[in-house]
Structure formats: C-alpha cells, structure tokens
Amino acid sequence: MMEAILGLAPQFIQTHAAVLVVVIPLLGAAAAAFSLSTRLAWLVALVSTAGSAFAALVTMAQVDAAGMISYDLGGWAPPVGIEYRVDALNAPILVLVSVIALLCVIFGASINAREIAKDRRALFLSAFLMCVAGLLGVVITGDAFNIFVFLEISSLSTYVLVAQGAGRDRRALSAAFNYLILGTLGATFFVIGVGFLYMATGTLNLADMARLLAASPDTTVVRAGFAFILIGLALKAALYPLHTWLPGAYAFAPSIVTTFLAATATKVSLVVLVRFLSMVFDPQENVQELALTFIIAPLAAAGMVLGSILAVQQNDAKRVLAYSSVAQVGYILLGFAMATSAGIAAGGLHLFNHALMKGALFMALGIVALRITSRRIPDLAGLGTVMPVTSAAFAIGGLSLIGVPLTAGFVSKFALFNAAFAAGWWWAILVIAISSVLAVIYVGRMLETMYVRQPSEALRQACAGKSPPIAALVPLLILAGANIWFGVQARPLETAAQNAAAAVIAGPDTSRFTGGPAVIVGPHAGEGRAERDGSATDGSVPGDTGADNAVPGQPAQLAQPAQPDQATTDASDAPATNEEGAG
Amino acid sequence: MPMMPDLASHYNYYIVVILMMIGLYVVFASGNLVKRLVGLGLFQAAVFLFYITIGKVAGGQPPILPEKDHSSDHYEASYVPGADAHTGSHSGSHSGHDEDKSLPDGPLPDGPVPDGPVLDNDAQATPNADAFADTDPITSASDQAAAGEDITIVETPVPQSPQSLQAPAQTDSHGDHPSSQGTHDDHTNGAAHADNAHTGKAHHGKTEAAIYSNPLPHVLILTAIVVGVATLSVGLALVVRIRETYGSIEEADINLADHAVDVEEASAS
DSSP: OHHHHHHHSOHHHHHHHHHHHHHHHHHHHHHHHTOSSHHHHHHHHHHHHHHHHHHHHHHHHHHHHHSOEEEEGGGOOTTTSOEEEEOTTHHHHHHHHHHHHHHHHHHHHHHHHHHSOGGGHHHHHHHHHHHHHHHHHHHHBOBHHHHHHHHHHHHHHHHHHHHGGGGTOTHHHHHHHHHHHHHHHHHHHHHHHHHHHHHHHSOOBHHHHHHHHHHSOOSHHHHHHHHHHHHHHHHHHTOTTSOTHHHHHHHHSOHHHHHHHHHHHHHHHHHHHHIIIIIISOTTSHHHHHHIIIIIHHHHHHHHHHHHHHHHHOOBHHHHHHHHHHHHHHHHHHHHHTOSHHHHHHHHHHHHHHHHHHHHHHHHHHHHHHHOSOOBGGGGTTHHHHSHHHHHHHHHHHHHHHTOTTSHHHHHHHHHHHHHHHHTOHHHHHHHHHHHHHHHHHHHHHHHHHHTSOOOHHHHHHHTTOOOOHHHHHHHHHHHHHHHHHHHSOHHHHHHHHHHHHHHHHOOOOGGGTTSOOOSOOOBOOSSOOOSSOOOOOOOOHHHHHHHHOBTTBOSOOSSOOOOOHHHHHHHHHHHHTOGGGO | OTHHHHHHHSHHHHHHHHHHHHHHHHHHHOOBHHHHHHHHHHHHHHHHHHHHHHHOBTTOBOSOOOOBOTTSSSBOOTTOTTOGGGTTOSSOHHHHHHHHTTSOOOOOOTTTOOSGGGGOOGGGGOSOOOOOOOOOTTTTTTOOOOOSSTTOOOOOOOTTHHHHTTGGGTBTOBTTBOOOOOOOOOTTOTTOOOOOOOOOOOOTTTOOOOOBOOHHHHHHHHHHHHHHHHHHHHHHHHHHHHHHHHSOOBHHHHHHHHHHHHHHHHHTO
C-alpha cells in the first residue's frame, strides 16, 4: 500500500512532502481567512487538510522505505538552518493529526452551522487550519526553537477556537482565558529550557544537541534546561496536576474543536516530550532517570487515578470525557516513563488509540448536541432508542475507553500491562487496574443512561424523524470503525509502535553533524543554497539513497551511544511480540 | 562567601530570576484579568532578558554588517571599536584604509583557528583586512562554524595575539560549561555570520576586528517578542469579550457567575 501511495504522488510532492504537510494548511488558513463565502472557506479547509493528509501519507511511505527523512528548510543545512526530521516516531503522528483534521472538517460541514455564527465561520476555519499547521509543525520539526514557534502558533489558534464556544455557553470565554494564561506559561517554560540547552550546547538542532549533550550531559545548565522543558511540555500535555485548563477548554468549546483538541493537542505535546526525554537527553543519565521514575511516573499514576475519580463525579458528559482524557494522558506517560522498548511502544500505541477513541466519543456528542442543548448525563437518557447510530458509535468509543477486547483500547491497555509486568512495576499494574475499574464506572454510567433508561418526551420530539446529517455521520462511523478495526487487526499499529520505540531508544541520527556522509537526506529545497556540511546531497529522491544506508527504523550511524536497557529490553520484547491475544 | 562573586559577575541572571518570579506571582495572585496578562508579559520580559544576556559579549556591537565599501571588495571598518569617529561612513574608504595600512602582515595563526577553513576567503592573506574575525577559537570548539553567508573574512593577526586569545573572558561564559556561542542562524534572518570576534584589543587604528554580540539569541528573542505580542493581543481581546459578557474583569466575579451556573445546572436534575 505504501508503494501505491508513493506511486500516486508526483515528483514535486515526493520531494517536498515533509514541508508540504505543514505549508498546505498554513496557506489554506490564509486562503480561508480571505474567503468570500463560508462555503468556499469550507472547501479550502477540506482541500488543505486532504492535501496535508496526503503529504503525511507520502512522508510515512518514504519513512517506511528509507528509515528517516531529513528535510532542510530553504536548503540551509543544519545546525545553521532548520531541519524537518521525520522518523518512525513522527510519521504515524503526522498521519494521525492530519487525518483527524480532515475528518473534523468534514464533520464540521453541518455542525458548524449550529455552533458558529455565520459571519465568523470562515475565520473559524482559518483558525482551525492554523491550529492544524501548528500541531503538524510541532511534530515534524527537528529544531528546538521551531518547536516553540509552532507550539505557540497552535496554542494561539486554540485559544481563539475554544472561545468560539461562547455562542452557546459564555463560560467558554473564561475557560479560554484560563487556558491562555496556563498555556503561555507552559510554552514560556519550554523556551526557558531551550535557552538553557542553547547555553550548554550552542545549537538548536535536536539531533546536534543530543550529540553534544552526550559528551557533557550532567551540568547544572543541562539539568535546569531539562527541568524547564519537562514542566513546560507536561503542562501542554495536561499531566496531572498541570491539567486544570483541560476540562474547561474541552467542555465549553464547539464540538469540532473539542474533537480535534482531544484527539491531537495533548498527543503532540506528548510526542515532543518523549522526543526530548529520550532522544535529546539520555534517559540513562542520573537526573533524567530520576525524573522519569520519581516525578513523571508517580504523577502519571496520580493522574490516572485522580482523573478517573474526578470523571466519575462529573455530571456533564463532555466534562466526564475531559477528565478521562487527563487519566489517559497518565496512561501514556506511564508507558513512556518506563523507558523500556515495550513501555514506550505501549505508550505510543495508547497515544494513537486514545485519539481514535476520544475522536469518536466527542463526535458522537457533537451530533447529540444538534438535537439537545443540554450536556448533562441525565438528559441523555434513552438516547439509544432515538439516536441508534450515534449511540452505537458512542458505545464503541466508550467500550474502547474501558478496554474491552476487540477494541483498540484493549490492545493498548494490554500492551501497557505487559510492559509494566516486564519492567517489574507492580504498583503500575495495580494503578492501571484501578483506573480501568473507574473507567468502567463513568463510561458504564453514561451507557446505562443511554440504553437502559427511557427517553424523555422532549428528546423524542427533537429526534423524531430526523437522522444525523451525512457529513457528520461519515467521519463518526470512520472513527468508530477504526476503533474496532485496530482492535481486531492490531498488527500494523503494534509494529509501528515498536518501530517508534526502537527509533526513540536508538536516539537521533547525528551522522550529518559528525562530518560523516549525510544520512538519508530526503529532499532538499536546494534553491541555490549549497550544502555546507560537505555532504554529497543533491536533492535526490529518497528512494535512490534509501538503498544505501537505511534499515527502516534504525538510523545508520549513531554518534550518540544510546544504550537500550540491557536487562529489561530483551525480557520485555518477548511479551510484547507475543500478544496474539490482542488480535 | 562563595555567593558574592557570583552576585557580582552574574547579577544579570539574578535580575532575570527576580523578574520572572515577580511576573509569576502577579499571574497567580492577581484577581484582575488585565493584571494577570501584565504579569504574563513581565514573565516573558524576564525570558527575553535571559536570552539577551546569554548572547551579550562585553564590548560587543550589534551584529549588523556595515555597508559594503564599493570601491573595494572589503567591508567597511566602520564598526571598529576605537574608530568611532568613522562609524557610519559609507564611502569612507579613506578612513578605513588608512588604518589598514598600518597593520602588520602575517600569516594566519593555524592553531587557534578552529574548523573554520571552510570560511576562509581568498582575502585572508591581504594585509588591509577591513576584516572581521569570525570565529572565536576557544568557545566555538564544538561547532562546525558553518556560516550562513559566504562573506566572512578571517582577519590577520594582531600584534597582541596571546592576549587577544583571552577573549573568552569577554564572553558571558560560565565556569561549569562550555558556552559555545553557536553560529546557528535562523533561516529567516540570513544576515548573521559572526561569532564573537575575539581580538578584543581596540588598538586604536591598529585593529580592524569588530566584536559582535551573538546574533542568534537576538533572532530568537525577536520571535519570542512577536509571540508575546500576539498572545497579549489575543488575551486582551478575550478580556474585552469577557467584559461584554460578564460585565466585570475581576476573577472573583467571573468565578462566582460561573459557579452559579454550575450550581444551577447541577440542581436542575
């Protein structure tokens, strides 16, 4: 399938796929902002997200073939220039974000009409596209300060998008303001950390930083940088107790915004966090290891339990799911904190699956919101009778959240269990079990309300004879179907997760900074700028150079002596690859 | 006490930290939305100072290349410290070159110049180097020193070369880590080429070296300032909307109003 995708793409797209992923939504945002009609703006949004998704697929195909893509913006070679780096960790996330953006745009075709004022819809879509571009940029860039820039691009658009919910509930405004304050604090902490790292290494390129830090890893400056970056990204990822912005932002934002944010915003920060934790800093180093074991892991566990408890107490369906997201972030970070190949793979798997789950759940709630304005759980009584398709999709998402076998959620939770078992983290297993039970409680409560109770008269009348709009139904069914599909056909995702974990543990490929030949250098823009690092690259298609030195998932030469955990990796790999039971 | 020397030489970092904490405190403790934004701005200003202080070189000029002297291939020596009388003179080849001719010839010192050979232009051998040293041999050890623009001209040695190589003392380096001032250049600002020039001695009329502050943190801070302005404007727009909707910009009033809605929702079951 990958070759077919590559075959579809014209040469220009193949050469510049990495940058097109980000540039297309950016240009689309400008185009949408100046669109004369909302229809046109929606079309622009559709085309932009579709183009970006296609470019992301092309990139993933290229990474499959070549192991890593490196794209120098403007042809300037790093560390002077900004480099986009796509590897096994990035590529699936790019596809995830862009495809979910596409689905959200399609979903919004009919939903937006209810939630956003007509004269603002074009600008709304423009801000949405900016958010997409920002999130994609955060994932794809290999330059630390560029991460900050894209993070702020996406965050600023997010604040605006969340505030658009004020049309229906004015609490969206205070939620958006709160999010702005906390989000800016987080990003500023991140940039302070980058400043410390720049002081210590003199470079902003992540791979180069990794190489230089390997030489002098444990000075006070590096530790300070690590701490600031950790806190900043943890705030953006909504790790407990830095999660307080999330429930308000999710609950009061418009449906398409909530769906998109829940599925992508925190995931992107988590990907960057794992990239910094493992690929820039060495997780074997004292401070980083201590932080992982004694700060991230306990906070993740606390988030899992406390987030689930708070979810149980909520009365608003969207808030339940929002607190559940806080708990799921805890799951993901628990997997990452183990720093074993199986743990990182499990965390990455859950990251992907959670996007699918929450996407389906919030989309279903968005359709429900078309019929009834209240989000309180008792008001959803009997939904299974009057809105069968939507409720079925919601139920699938809910069961996936719990982790019922045959759903994607089961695959990732099982992987997490296995990884914790292999790493010897018994307390983690206990915590996962407790929070799963709590998930049964809050999801079960909603499902019981929807299916067992009788619908009220008002609800019956609101839904009488109406079926959900096609534009909203199709993405919902796609996401719900994906939950089932990836629950049954777990292999591709598991392999992708394991490749990602291998790439993370192996560390970034720094051969182009140690004077060696440039590693799989993907496309260059090469407009008149000559290479500075002496590498013999000439903008050749990755397929050609792919044969030279790439083993998929394994960077060619490593200047950084990253050691995968000796003792635990071997033991943990076996259970991870033996989980046939998941299928 | 070991603290005191730190205070004297690192006072700028203390200022950064103090400002940062004041800003954070204002954000958290203030009950007024606009004041919270102001605190946020203060916090960000502290970060700007942090970056600027990293890049500052004692005696360093703003990293701006002077006008190119059209009568020759060389750049003006307009920004030479000690040649202040001639700064800004464009056609002033006379002012620059007069001082050049008094420079001694000499081969380039091989030792201290780091991996920079890629940077050497042909002009390196010329005595009238209205030239700007581009690499600091001590602090850029770990860098490839790949400049963005191909205009760097390595300067000829100055008589006091042993002392001039004491340049690290001028840079804001710290004792416990090699603060290699990288030549990483943001591609949006393609101008900067110079690392800290190292020949500090403003030998009046004898040296053509100019000392620049590290341009990269300047670039980063410009970006961060823009981001800060954008954040402030979105925040203030939100405050305007909040004022219209709630009638107040005091946190307490808004929370009370929100809480009332929450209670009402919960009790309506």
